[in-house]
Amino acid sequence: MKMYLRLVSALIQGVEPSDKEKKRNKIFYIVMSIIAGFGIMLPMTFFVGVIIYSLTGSLVTFGTAQNGVELFLHLISAFSFIFGLNVIFSVFYFSGDIENLLPLPLKPYQIIGSKFTAALISESVMEVLVIIAALAGYIIGAGKPIWSWLVAVIGTITLPIIPLVYCGILCLVVMYFTRFVKNKDTVNKITGIFTFAVIIGIVFLISRSGFDTNELIKAMSQTDNGVLAVMNIIFPHVPFLINSMDAASLWQMIVYLAVNVAAITVFMLLAQLLYFPSVIGIGQGSSKSRKNSSHIIEKMRMHRPSITYLKKEFDILFRTPAYFTNCVMINLIWPAFFYLIVVMQGRTNFLESFIYGIHSGNEETVLLFMLGISAASVLVTAVNCIASSALTREGKHFAFIKYIPLPYIAQINVKALVSIIISGTGMLIYVIAACIWLNTGIKFILFSCMLSLFSVTFATYFGIYMDSVNPKLIWDDELNALRGNYNIFFNMAMAIVIEAVICAGSYLLFKFTDVGSITIIMMLFVLIMILNAVSYLLCHYKATKNIENMLI
């Protein structure tokens, strides 16, 4: 047990920034933690709690108060599974510590057990807040007794276990049966693509089935709910947790815990059987084929340094499975979720009046559309973290940036261009598609594209500046460059806060003054341009200084 705890502690420390990195800029960490706490975590927790509280309140009258929270916990479990899959693949098979762990006298289940626990802890921090908020919303909404709070605490800690166990089992089985495939990066990438394909497939199926929020609420009010019945088969632990809370039943709690223990036992047995055959020799898996290089050397031509540097950045981003999935593929997933939200609204509600508003040139609708484009562009750029991990991704060879004869700002510009190309291309496609769908004019499309692109540029330079303050340079595998990287989280928090202020300010200006929407949109455009200038200057003067002063 002692050894297990030590291993878990060591593995968690591998994900977190080092003490040296944390100490490097303590004030920055404190200020950003406050902004992230008050800007993202608290509002999100409060929002989830209120939603579940209201839903529970409206379902109490039908005698199905638990259906709302039950569905929510199923969704959380599904999200844990989807987003945990890549993490588990990377942690079990592609992390840098494997070569150090395999020679130790440890059994496969001990290695997997500690790796799993470390991944569970580091992946569940945000999730725990959402779960406790949902359960609290339910307990207050349904007026449950003290016992429910105890169950809620146990549930909050243990709920993410089974989805991650599913990830673990899937990972072990896939890697066992693909152990003869030489290029493991391909397996890793295919898993990432498969995950996204599943998400997009689910979104597509939901949209094709004529899904409607009103129908969902109606279904939630029925005691024999088909959606929940299916979800209860996939995640069988959830209903026991809810029932234990609902009926203050110790027996249900014991069954809930027993389901978790059974899942972990099966998982550990599989780990004992499958892990070593599939992990041993994984480091030597890449291509060993040797071809004569003379014809490639013959084709070499001199290019501008920035062109080759840009190609290098793209090559690394697309060839590294962790970056490919989290920085590139992620650009596909958010529009899918957005599409799902739009579809869930149904054509009768907000969307119908929105389409009408755009067609009729309604000032408020057009303003909301433009604000939405700017906010989405900034958030997509922050979420894909290409910019906010631009320096972090250099890792141990950060010194390369410093000893080559290329000015720091030139290197920053190339890194920014990568983010602008990937985030901007994605956003432009979505903006153009939305405009065509809304049947807007060409001028409207052009302006929307410009606003989107400049918002992306601002978020890019700002992200790089944020990363330059304190890049996480000590990581043993690429996923750890992104996981547990506070800079990425802080940058997202800042992006949300800045956009929230801009959007709220613009909307309030429209609502409570005589200023027209066109003027406000122009002001928004000018503001984004000013933010572009500010973030570029931050990079030019501050980020370059930060790089220059970085001790490595």
Add this chain to the structure above:
Amino acid sequence: MIKFQNVTKTYNKTVRALDDVSFNVKGGEIVGFIGPNGSGKTTTMKLLTGIIKPDQGKIVVNGFNIKEDPIKAKQSIGYIADSPDMFLRLKGTEFLQLIGDIYRVPTEERKERIETLAEKFGLTDALTSPMMSYSHGMRQKMMVIAALLHKPPVWILDEPMIGLDPKSAFELKQLMRDHTKDGNAVFFSTHVLEVAEKLCDRVVIIKNGHILYNGTLDELEKQNKNQSLENIFLELTEK
């Protein structure tokens, strides 16, 4: 070609890694930099290449002050870092193309240099593979080729022999000699005293951020008669 004058470097305002250190490396010289672990060797290398900044002092490489004219100074340097695990997702040719473009190596010269150096270090057939598939020694050889690709007048090499097989180590030593014959300079750190003994015109011995000795090995041996270089080194650094 290297002027390292009165340089002081302190980490986190507490750890003084270098304390008023001065030495020069002239054209045509191979200078070995020797010292126990934590003595300040890598800090010196990083200061020379502009990776970190000194608190005090002046560093001039090939006539360019690293602080005032960093790009020209860096263009003059061929640097091998202490870890060869760099850009492992790139193929050998892609990495060399990147280095060639960054250091503005003309196309024909680049092709000729890559072919010659790859042949010398036995990497010709591996250049088309991702560097991830290379052994540690192959990665080190790749760093050597990359550092020498633009024919830099000043070579700054941090433990360059680590991981090299005997043939490659021999080739590198030969290259170092040839390089200095043309009036260029080589400054390299090593823990292998035999290498320093056979290769260096001069050695600089450092401990706790202070220079203990700066001169030829012959002079050092004359001062400490009947003692092996190993004993002299141990005596100097364990005082």
